[in-house]
Amino acid sequence: MGAARANVPPRDEAAAGSGSQVIRLWQRDPLLLHAASAIVVDADSQRVLLRKNADVVRPIASLTKLMTAMVVLDAHQSMDRMITITRADIDTLKWSESRLRPGMRFTRARLLQLALMSSENRAAHALARHYPGGLAACIRAMNRKARMLGMDHTRYVDPTGLWPGNRSDAHDLALLVRAATGYATIRRDTTHVGTVVHADGERLVYRNSDHLLYGGGWHMVVSKTGFINEAGHCLAFDARLRGRPVIVVLLDTWGAYNDFVDAMQIRDWLREQSPEQWARLPERAPPLN
Numbered sequence: 001m002g003a004a005r006a007n008v009p010p011r012d013e014a015a016a017g018s019g020s021q022v023i024r025l026w027q028r029d030p031l032l033l034h035a036a037s038a039i040v041v042d043a044d045s046q047r048v049l050l051r052k053n054a055d056v057v058r059p060i061a062s063l064t065k066l067m068t069a070m071v072v073l074d075a076h077q078s079m080d081r082m083i084t085i086t087r088a089d090i091d092t093l094k095w096s097e098s099r100l101r102p103g104m105r106f107t108r109a110r111l112l113q114l115a116l117m118s119s120e121n122r123a124a125h126a127l128a129r130h131y132p133g134g135l136a137a138c139i140r141a142m143n144r145k146a147r148m149l150g151m152d153h154t155r156y157v158d159p160t161g162l163w164p165g166n167r168s169d170a171h172d173l174a175l176l177v178r179a180a181t182g183y184a185t186i187r188r189d190t191t192h193v194g195t196v197v198h199a200d201g202e203r204l205v206y207r208n209s210d211h212l213l214y215g216g217g218w219h220m221v222v223s224k225t226g227f228i229n230e231a232g233h234c235l236a237f238d239a240r241l242r243g244r245p246v247i248v249v250l251l252d253t254w255g256a257y258n259d260f261v262d263a264m265q266i267r268d269w270l271r272e273q274s275p276e277q278w279a280r281l282p283e284r285a286p287p288l289n
Contacts, residue, residue, distance in 0.1 A: 031269060033262045036232070036252035039170040040266055043178065043238065043245035050266070054170040057153050058251050061226030061234050062119045063173060064161030066180045066190075069116055071141040072108075072127050073183055079109035083130050089122040094162050094228065098122045104199045109185075114197070116189040118206040119225060121160040128159035135159070149175050164230035170249040173236050177247050180222045181238050191220045210237070211260050217267050221245070225259070235259040241270055 033052060040050040048054075085104045100106075100114075100122040111127050114120035131138035142156040151172035157165035168176075180186045193214070194207040209225040212218055218239035226234035232252035239246055248266060253259040 031262075031265055033250070033265070034253045034255060034258035035250035035262050036254075037170045037249075038251070038262070039174050039247075039249045040270075041174050041178075041247040043247055049246075049270070051170070054249075055153070057167050057169045059164040059228065059231035060161060060166050060168045060173065060251065061228045061231040062121075062161040063168075063176070063224050063226045063234050063236050064156060064159065064166045065115050065119065065124050065226075066176055066186065066222075066224050066236070067142045067145060067156060068124050068128060068138070068159040069112060069186050069189075070180060070183060071138060071145055072112065072131060073185055074141070074145070075132055077108060077130070077132070079107065079112075081108050081130075082106070083108055083111055083126050085122055085126055086129075088129060089125040091121055091125075091160070091162055096121050096162060099202075099204050100126075101200070106197070106199065110197065112185065113189045113192065113195065114206060116186060116224070117192050117195065117208050119209050120206075121162060124160045125158075146172070146176075149179050151175050161226055161231075162228060164228060170251055173249045173251070174247045177222055177224075177236050177238050177249065187222055190223045210235070211257070212237070212263055216260065216264060217241075218263070233257075233259040235263060237263075241267060246270070 035052065037053040037056050037058060038051065039048065039054040042049055082105050085100045085102050087102050098121060100120060108127065111123040115124040115127060128135050128138040131141070138159055139156055142159070146154040146156065151168065154168035154172045155165070157163050191213060192208060194205065197204040197206060210223045213220055213223065218237070218241060221238040221240065223237035232254060233256065234251050234253070236249045248263060250259045250262050253262060
């Protein structure tokens, strides 16, 4: 179930000569994105189409849950096993809201779906608590997996993303998204539009937190949103546009919904290019540094 090393271009310190002029042009952010950091990668050519502060390390909020899901799936535990929400799963840092109350029971598969689709924090925490060896072992596995994927600027301290100590940069998160596409469960759960959960006689309706799934013009393969005050609005996805796989990461976007606005602006920018122009974009874009 594990994914192979992600195909995202490495950081390259040797951007010199005539390329330096191109780097200055692209670092001026020609799309005027709201995101403080961004990267767009053509996954077929493994080249960068656009970047903005892609090597600046920032809090990543619930983008964390992609890594939580991967290590949970790597552990090959039963997806039918029932897990009880307890008081230990209550967020006492930010007191974030949740409709999953202590005493409610769900299968591991259902908790994974809620964590990925609706960014349910108690679901993610309960999954990590029931990881082999417990919560601390899960976090160690997350950091170990990050090193294996080449995410050298990434650190995890909790499985939900509520803690601002979970930090990464756009380049590393492109590696994470690419790796996540290797998991059928993550592909399905992150792009599931909505579901209804019955627990303790209640009917709970959940919808996906990614508004691009409701008509954003991207054919989503993997998608995850995130927000805490320290991280701003975050969005990371692998999608198909004109039949080509594109990875997009947007971090620290100011203003509600402006991460989705940025994604649509990137979509329109790519659509404006002819197939021949798009094929040449990676050659004009600077490498990561």
